[in-house]
Amino acid sequence: MAIGSASANGRSTSFNGGFSAGSTASFVQKRTLFGRRTSSGLPPPPPLNLAAAHSQCPPLFPPPPHSASTAAFSALRCTKPQTQPSQLATAPIVYESNSGFSGPGPAGATPDSMVSLLTSNSRSAATANGAQLLFNSAVTLSSAAARHLEGTHSLPTTPLRALHHTSGAASALSPLHKTQGACPPRSNAPTSSSAFAQPEAPSTAMSSIDGCDSPALSGGSPKHCSHANSPRTPWITQQGACNRVPSRLEISDPSIEDNIGSMSSVYPYNYSISSHIRTPLRSNGKEETRASANLISAIPCRPMLHTKAARSVSAIADILNCTDRSELSRMRLPPPTPTSAHAQRDHTNYLGQKAAQLVDVDLMSKHGYAIEQLMELAGFSVAQSIAKEYPAGKVLLCIGPGNNGGDGLVAARHLKHFGYKTSLYYPVQPAKDLYKNLLHQCDIHHIPVVTDLTTEAKSSDLIVDAIFGFSFKGSVRAPFDQALDILRDVNTPIVSVDIPSGWDVEHGDVQGIGLRPDMLVSLTVPKLCAKQFNGRFHYLGGRFVPPDMAEELKVPKYPGTDQCVRLA
Ligand SMILES: NC(=O)C1=CN([C@@H]2O[C@H](COP(=O)(O)OP(=O)(O)OC[C@H]3O[C@@H](n4cnc5c(N)ncnc54)[C@H](O)[C@@H]3O)[C@@H](O)[C@H]2O)[C@H](O)CC1
Ligand SMILES: [K+]
Numbered sequence: 001m002a003i004g005s006a007s008a009n010g011r012s013t014s015f016n017g018g019f020s021a022g023s024t025a026s027f028v029q030k031r032t033l034f035g036r037r038t039s040s041g042l043p044p045p046p047p048l049n050l051a052a053a054h055s056q057c058p059p060l061f062p063p064p065p066h067s068a069s070t071a072a073f074s075a076l077r078c079t080k081p082q083t084q085p086s087q088l089a090t091a092p093i094v095y096e097s098n099s100g101f102s103g104p105g106p107a108g109a110t111p112d113s114m115v116s117l118l119t120s121n122s123r124s125a126a127t128a129n130g131a132q133l134l135f136n137s138a139v140t141l142s143s144a145a146a147r148h149l150e151g152t153h154s155l156p157t158t159p160l161r162a163l164h165h166t167s168g169a170a171s172a173l174s175p176l177h178k179t180q181g182a183c184p185p186r187s188n189a190p191t192s193s194s195a196f197a198q199p200e201a202p203s204t205a206m207s208s209i210d211g212c213d214s215p216a217l218s219g220g221s222p223k224h225c226s227h228a229n230s231p232r233t234p235w236i237t238q239q240g241a242c243n244r245v246p247s248r249l250e251i252s253d254p255s256i257e258d259n260i261g262s263m264s265s266v267y268p269y270n271y272s273i274s275s276h277i278r279t280p281l282r283s284n285g286k287e288e289t290r291a292s293a294n295l296i297s298a299i300p301c302r303p304m305l306h307t308k309a310a311r312s313v314s315a316i317a318d319i320l321n322c323t324d325r326s327e328l329s330r331m332r333l334p335p336p337t338p339t340s341a342h343a344q345r346d347h348t349n350y351l352g353q354k355a356a357q358l359v360d361v362d363l364m365s366k367h368g369y370a371i372e373q374l375m376e377l378a379g380f381s382v383a384q385s386i387a388k389e390y391p392a393g394k395v396l397l398c399i400g401p402g403n404n405g406g407d408g409l410v411a412a413r414h415l416k417h418f419g420y421k422t423s424l425y426y427p428v429q430p431a432k433d434l435y436k437n438l439l440h441q442c443d444i445h446h447i448p449v450v451t452d453l454t455t456e457a458k459s460s461d462l463i464v465d466a467i468f469g470f471s472f473k474g475s476v477r478a479p480f481d482q483a484l485d486i487l488r489d490v491n492t493p494i495v496s497v498d499i500p501s502g503w504d505v506e507h508g509d510v511q512g513i514g515l516r517p518d519m520l521v522s523l524t525v526p527k528l529c530a531k532q533f534n535g536r537f538h539y540l541g542g543r544f545v546p547p548d549m550a551e552e553l554k555v556p557k558y559p560g561t562d563q564c565v566r567l568a
Contacts, residue, residue, distance in 0.1 A: 348567060349554035350528045353505040356470040359524055359553065367546060371434065374544055375403060378523050379410020381541025381563040382497050383418060385521045386411070386462070388564070389537050390493075392419040393461030396450070398483065399426040400467035400501070407497050407523070408466020409438035416445045423456060424449045427479045453483055457490045465494050465515050467501035470527055476502060476513060484513055493518035499527060508532030521564065525553050538568040 351359065363369045386395070397412045399405040405426070412422045424442060426449050429435065439449075450456045457463055465487065467480055476484055484502050487494065494517040499505055502514030506528040509516075519537040522530050524545060530538065541564040545555050558565045 347554065348556065349525055350531060351525050351553075352528055353470055356505070356524070356527055359549075360470075362549070363544070367549075369544065371403065371406075374542070375406045375434075375438075376410055377544045377563065378497075378542045379407045380414050381523070381539075381543060382407060382411040382464070382466075382495070382521045383414035384562065385519065385537070385539040385541055385564040385566075386415060386420075386464070386495055387418050388539075388566075389519060390462050390495075392421075394421045394459065395423075395462045395464060396456050396460040396492075397422060397424050397464040398453075398467050398487065398501075399424055400469075400480065401428045401430055402469060402471055404469030404471075404497055404499070405466050406435060406438055407469070408464055409435070409442055411464060411466065411497070412442055412447050413438075413445050416447055422447050423460075425451070425453050425456060425483070427451075427483065453486050454490075457487060457492055460492050463487060463490070463492050463494045465496040465501050465517060469498045469523075470505050472499060472501070472503075472505060475511065481513075484515060487515055488513075495519040495521065497521055498523045499529060500533070503529045503532075505529055522567070525555060526567070537566065539564045539566050 360374075363374060364371060395412075395415055397408045397415075399408045409424070412424055415422050424439075424447060426439070429439065442449075467483065475481075480501070487501075494500075494515050496515060496517035496519070498521065500509070500515045500517050500520060502509065502511065504510045508514070508529045509532065516535065517533070518535045519539065520530060520533045520535060521539045521541050523540075523542040526538075526540065540556060543558050543563050545553065549555075556565050556567065
């Protein structure tokens with residue numbers, strides 16, 4: 001799957017569709033489409049006629065992993081598109097979701113502003129209604145907006161679940177009541193929008209362009225999506241599930257992390273931010289942060305929906321870069337088992353950069369440890385942490401020029417003993433005996449050194465980031481700048497040793513060039529940046545701290561004979 005951050009960065013989208021935040025928020029408060037009591041106290045709409053909908057239209061989209069939205073999602077159905085790709089370019093499209101509003105955009109809306117309308121509406125809606133209204137939007141797109149969406153391969157995903165192709169006029173922003181088609185309406189709930197004061201839509205032809213059935217987007221004959229409506233099972237694992245998951249998301253919001261959380265609740269897989277960029281808004285000159293997030297694994301995430309995240313939902317997915325289901329299931333791993341060590345997280349002591357270096361010095365001077373001893377145990381603990389969470393497979397270890405790299409060389413050797421197929425990417429090999437010996441040991445374990453990072457990273461099941469540790473400072477110098485770019489763009493899960501490379505040791509990914517690991521193995525004691533870690537597994541390794549020092553540093557207890565302990 002070819003994913004690049006350049007196109008994502010290059011795309012700029014205006015976020016003002018002519019709607020004030022106040023207007024969207026107020027009408028969202030007045031009503032919901034699919035059966036929740038609104039904040040204004042209106043009674044919920046009548047129940048859905050699911051049987052009728054089922055008989056004609058297979059489910060379009062999976063239920064989300066949250067019961068709050070499940071009923072609404074199960075109501076969404078699709079048929080084979082009634083419209084051919086060529087017609088799409090001239091047909092106004094109505095996007096609609098489970099709980100939102102509907103209506104045309106403002107006269108004179110531009111494609112960009114319609115995209116912005118989608119995102120700004122969903123954000124307002126979510127703000128007004130809290131976490132339950134995560135999926136919330138319905139708007140009519142002008143034909144120009146439709147063309148724009150198709151042309152840029154961007155489609156709103158979080159709030160949008162189905163669309164109607166109308167046969168109406170080309171350029172006007174048509175109201176919903178002009179739509180027509182074969183499928184039953186998705187709801188017998190009232191559909192008019194108080195904000196736009198549009199009449200209710202009659203029966204409407206529905207077809208998907210958001211990942212399943214679109215000939216316009218897949219370029220071929222439409223495939224049906226069907227799946228069991230189980231809210232608990234990640235949809236990708238269900239029989240006959242829709243075989244596409246966005247492999248890249250574009251996100252706009254000042255709070256990137258919240259959005260990632262939100263996306264995880266819609267697409268319950270691990271996404272990793274590959275880039276983010278601040279761009280001025282065209283309309284008001286304000287800055288906003290845009291980010292691209294790449295799918296890094298098909299491993300179901302723990303639900304991350306929380307009110308804060310729901311408030312900031314606004315995402316556009318690049319659905320053309322979809323990941324094949326077969327590829328996803330190959331990557332699938334059992335979900336993490338929670339451990340009692342989770343409770344330890346809040347009591348964890350986090351060290352700043354200087355303090356971490358001082359601990360290192362103390363261990364080696366005051367306490368007489370040799371670096372080789374510490375590194376052996378550090379690397380061993382990294383290998384053991386990996387073995388606890390990832391099945392044996394192909395592991396590429398990316399090795400930096402310092403001791404963090406040394407840990408990686410040790411881990412490579414132990415992983416090999418554990419049955420993993422390991423290789424090294426080691427572009428800068430210092431002349432120090434310490435590293436030369438470790439490399440020699442890898443060599444005699446038949447661990448090859450590779451040079452084509454892109455190919456190797458893509459073809460591996462796991463990447464170990466042993467590039468920079470707690471002595472990283474400043475902007476990344478060559479050749480590691482390029483290496484980080486490549487690693488950020490591949491979907492292979494990453495395990496970072498001690499510090500995610502590119503991150504400031506105390507403040508995290510302040511430069512926006514850092515890796516987004518699936519696992520972090522902190523060594524000795526987590527560093528301050530670990531507070532920003534939002535991957536799935538946080539382990540601590542380096543079980544070599546003597547008891548007095550361990551007490552002072554509040555080192556968590558290691559279970560049994562383990563060399564690592566899971567923190568979160
Ligand atoms: N007590 C412990 O916790 C132990 C931890 N270990 C590991 O050692 C690293 C820290 O090692 P150190 O050699 O001090 O630093 P780094 O690995 O981060 O690498 C320094 C190396 O990187 C170069 N560098 C720094 N900044 C940049 C930059 N912006 N661009 C390019 N290159 C940069 C610098 O010149 C050096 O060459 C710790 O994190 C643990 O992983 C020990 O293994 C055991 C004890
Ligand atoms: K690292």
